[in-house]
Amino acid sequence: MxxxxxxxxxxxxxxxxxxxxxxxxxxxxxxxxxxxxxxxxxxxxxxxxxxxxxxxxxxxxxxxxxxxxxxxxxxxxxxxxxxxxxxxxxxxxxxxxxxxxxxxxxxxxxxxxxxxxxxxxxxxxxxxxxxxxxxxxxxxxxxxxxxDAGSRSFYTTKKPVYQPDDLEGMKIRVMNSQSAVNMVNTMGGSATPVSWGELYTALQQGVVDGAENNPPSFYLSKHYEVAKYYLLDEHTSIxxxxxxxxxxxxxxxxxxxxxxxxxxxxxxxxxxxxxxxxxELALSEVKKAGVEVVKADKSQFVSKTASLREQYQDTKIGLLIDRVVAEDASASDTKGDE
Structure with missing residues (x-):
């Protein structure tokens, strides 16, 4: 049906x-x-x-x-x-x-x-x-x-998340992407794909305990009405x-x-x-609405997810990742020569 x-x-x-x-x-x-x-x-x-x-x-x-x-x-x-x-x-x-x-x-x-x-x-x-x-x-x-879709960060309904261990046992909505599923599961959460249009209700009814997205999407979707904790860990820029x-x-x-x-x-x-x-507007407005917005100590999240990059070694995606990293190093070298 x-x-x-x-x-x-x-x-x-x-x-x-x-x-x-x-x-x-x-x-x-x-x-x-x-x-x-x-x-x-x-x-x-x-x-x-x-x-x-x-x-x-x-x-x-x-x-x-x-x-x-x-x-x-x-x-x-x-x-x-x-x-x-x-x-x-x-x-x-x-x-x-x-x-x-x-x-x-x-x-x-x-x-x-x-x-x-x-x-x-x-x-x-x-x-x-x-x-x-x-x-x-x-x-x-x-x-x-x-x-630009900014960087994605976690927001939750029942309790705040400050470090990866806080995700343990929490159902976190992700896009219908295996990569997104692997990321949340690696951090300790339980990745749960839910369509964007159904997410507000899913958060409200406890089908999921949280989600991850950028500030404008968090604000314009009104998810801040039911998710009062927003951790700016900025794990991916998609x-x-x-x-x-x-x-x-x-x-x-x-x-x-x-x-x-x-x-x-x-x-x-x-x-x-x-x-x-x-x-900037989204972060300002959700704070006014009572959302606790916290900037994360990213070091723990970086360490927890290191294996996700390592799994692509010696693959086409891994070679592409190497080029991305090299481009950053090249830009830094050029800046240093100026």
Whole structure:
């Protein structure tokens, strides 16, 4: 019954998009469609609105972008499937959601891989980041850029967490990612995949004892209403990826593709600024609401999760991790020479 309901929802979404496509064909304006599962007040949605304006500007009104927020066309996985068959032009997915197609994306789920925000963005905007964006082409999607999703930290309902041992016996919600499951279990918790849309109720009813996410998501989801303890341990920095259907892309002219790339690049830079402001606001507001926010002593968490990096030794992902670490060392050497 559950599978049938999910299938029906998927079919309805596809039908709705096809109807909209048919209507759009009656206009001279080429309309692209983008969907995501976040709130309209989220920095990602605001960045997409900005992308729409920039696309209209670059194309002189010949192209437009329609945005479907708040999961209107389904989950990240369902949006990606719509993308693959060409019924949707763009979507935003967590890098973790791409692990099934691009195993190298598991790199982002390795705790404490990046030494600083500068290291993180140097990797994303360099050769490694570009390689990962193109790795989905065999699966009918390509990356246009990365959105900042901050760092993920633990929040809990019944008791605070200050060190890994405090997670012992606690059911912690994670994304449907084996890497995320392994991380929480390694720290001592009991990883429990729950869909994002069901998490508030799961926290409220005690189905799970906590979760892990970035400050804006913690705040905008209103999870702070039921989870009053937030430990800023910042265990992983997993970016969002702006992906485009190759089926749709191949139907665009070179000029249209250039407009889309420029609008997406502008959106990425805008989102960084919006994200920083949203993070500061989120932390301020949850504190006002009575949430205990504590910065973690990360050393214990780093030690506890060291094995998660070691397991990738002598693998493709391990070689990629080595390149990430080397890039940080290279940047430090260059800075020291200045």
């Amino acid at each position: 559950v599978k049938r309901k999910k299938l029906s929802a998927m079919v309805l979404a596809i039908v709705a998009v096809f109807i909209l496509n048919a209507c759009a064909e009656q206009s001279d304006v080429k309309v692209l469609r983008i969907a995501h599962g976040l709130d309209v007040n989220h920095p990602v949605h605001e960045a997409m609105v900005y992308m729409q304006k920039r696309l209209q500007f670059y194309s002189n009104g010949n192209m437009d972008l329609l945005i479907y927020p708040s999961g209107q066309l389904g989950s990240e996985r369902e949006n990606l499937e719509l993308l693959q068959i060409g019924s949707l032009s763009m979507t935003k997915v967590s890098a973790s959601s791409l692990e099934a197609f691009v195993p190298e994306m598991k790199m982002f789920s390795v705790p404490y891989l990046f030494s600083s925000p500068a290291h993180f963005w140097n990797v994303l905007q360099g050769d490694i980041g570009k390689e990962l964006l193109n790795a989905g082409v065999p699966y009918y999607f390509m990356g246009l850029g990365y959105y 970016p969002d990826v702006l992906v485009f259907s190759t089926n749709v892309w191949d139907q665009l002219s070179n000029t249209e593709q250039a407009w889309v790339r420029k609008a997406a690049a502008d959106s990425v830079e805008k989102q960084k600024v919006l994200w920083q402001a949203s993070t």
